[in-house]
Amino acid sequence: DGGITQSPKYLFRKEGQNVTLSCEQNLNHDAMYWYRQDPGQGLRLIYYSQIVNDFQKGDIAEGYSVSREKKESFPLTVTSAQKNPTAFYLCASSPQPSGGRNEQFFGPGTRLTVL
């Protein structure tokens, strides 16, 4: 089955700790994205990557970091610099980074709670 997997589904972190969220896709998509979802605010773009070893900041990149060493993997690290990290995090991918005609495919999400 092709798709996007995110792990873990639920994650708890103490204040001041960095934490890494996993995102893997076996769809052979070039582009991958990370979004943050808060109640009543829709989805906001954190980072995106159009190709391996390249990534760009989205609208709310402060306090986050990413890497794209492999086509199928795009992990997101939530650093201690992120002031309000409790949220639902969604990873997505699309076949063509600049085509725009293709929809984005979403993973099931990771709910991060900072204690």
Place this chain on the structure above:
Amino acid sequence: AQSVTQLDSQVPVFEEAPVELRCNYSSSVSVYLFWYVQYPNQGLQLLLKYLSGSTLVKGINGFEAEFNKSQTSFHLRKPSVHISDTAEYFCAVSDQVGSARQLTFGSGTQLTVLP
């Protein structure tokens, strides 16, 4: 940059009644439009998309949407809803940002179908 407005944050409706979820976007030369559905604690699933051609687009689960360029709207409709349609619905627009096309999401509409 694009903006997307979903005019209703909550829409309650009785089972088997019709429903319309409203979406307006800011004007642009070339946009692609999407509706996604999100069930609780899950990722987003594509309902339908408008790329070009006929302004009436049919999607999954009996939903359809109409692209109205003059009113910059892309409202989602279903003639008869079921309990299982209870979910959050997001309108999104794709436009060019730098070298890539990105999705901008509305804040979402929670559809609750009542028995």
